[in-house]
Amino acid sequence: MASCNKEPCKEETSPQEKCCYVSNPHLATLKEDILYHFDLGTRTHDLPAMFGDIKFVCVGGSSWRMKSFALYMNELLGLGHEAADIRNICAQTDRYCMYKVGPVLSISHGMGIPSISIMLHELIKLLYYAKCSDVVAFRIGTSGGIGVQPGAVVVTRNSVDASFHPHFEQNVLGTIKAYPTALSESLAQEILQCSKEINRFDTILGNTLCTLDFYEGQARLDGAFCHYSAEDKMKYLHSAYEAGVRNIEMESAAFAAICNRSDLPGAVVCVALLDRLQDDQINSSHEVLMEYQERPQIVVGRYIKKKICNH
Template structure:
């Protein structure tokens, strides 16, 4: 198979190369990453992306452009009046920005959207022959038993039954994959938060759901077949299972990164405590300040790692 690819069936494993477990890619003359508007016949992936060491992904294109501008400043790579072009210009599916060794990509909302993006991102990194890549999802979430504004670094992603698994139907059959994340990376991020001392950060399980309303026990959707007591009992069960926040992407993110041999973490800020309500009541300015917290934490981590690499 091509350099950087590994065949899971044959048990091959890369050290910290990107593992893409698909032998069919060998026979393709060109790999078109349709949703990125990129292709191996039209773009020089090693030249454009070969230096990438960190990938940050988040739902909103605006948020990922903002992160690019922020990390450029943190790494001393900012240029006055610089414009960071969208590498995926020409498609409205995703946005992608790059500054130095950091790639920033939007993934939309929900498991299907981020899964499509990850398939193409993982192949992009492999075609570029990247090694030792760390991928972090930064975003927002609903908290359970936490003050709004608390940042949660995910220990493991669990489903709506609080089980650490991602289930997908492939060829009509159920395939269950692990949602284990890199524990050492989570601890490093927690240590970075202690160094910042700007906001509370905890490590906890993250519940990944298929829906924003009923799937998250909200009472304010178009349909609701349960009571307030039912909701509170369910959230209490989640808390007892170690769940500290709820979002809609972490399970497939964890599963696909693990399959690809990528160090991965999920860092999400909580915008409210779901045990105290379902709708956001904080001001726009307060919510905006909360949303900056994951990028501040991850930016500090990236800067620290690059400084260590320079010294060594």
């Protein structure tokens, strides 16, 4: 495998470089900001020294998957670290895992909007305190496809809610706030081009339905409770398809909204494990599913390597 040992420039931030943005005046009043779920803090850790060279952040639900991604990027970029040297920076917590290989940060976020939202708040602050600039963020993961073949990779254009609206609603002090969830079209197109260069599996652009649960919220018939018919289910899923939805998962809305609020270019790249127009349950073998799960990291890895080698 060809390696590229070039890393992004570590010069001082110039006016042309874009730093991660936070919007909270209360942070300036803190003597110390404890990033509790990462087991990091502004007083206890030299965050610029530890993370100041980060240019790419990749997040995903599974701890195992994000360790696998870190190991993959270590090999792809030819960084030469032994596997044992790629340690979990958040090893003293049981909530998330975090691995750093060169300019790439790989972090798990658990399952669902609450879990990824907590992680992203602390990640954005981490990038801010570390004085990182020109960072690109990715969410890689698995999803249920709608009208796509199992194994196809979906790059998200818009994350939409259960009514297919491209926004994320959050209750703040009793008031509903709505944040846009459109993702970077130019970044999505670059990722699509990377997949075409790989030419090993189908990759498409589409909207992603982000739900609050795995069963009723995703129109499944196999949960503990179900008070709708199979016909109701199919009508809803076909309506989603007509609205441009090509896959369903549970984190993209929070990811897109927080990336937009922090002015952080972001992309969601998920593989479809099944076509929900055909079935509710995943029946592929373990070996097939493992190969499917590698596909998003292969596409994102190619994007990162191209950017570093062309820097």
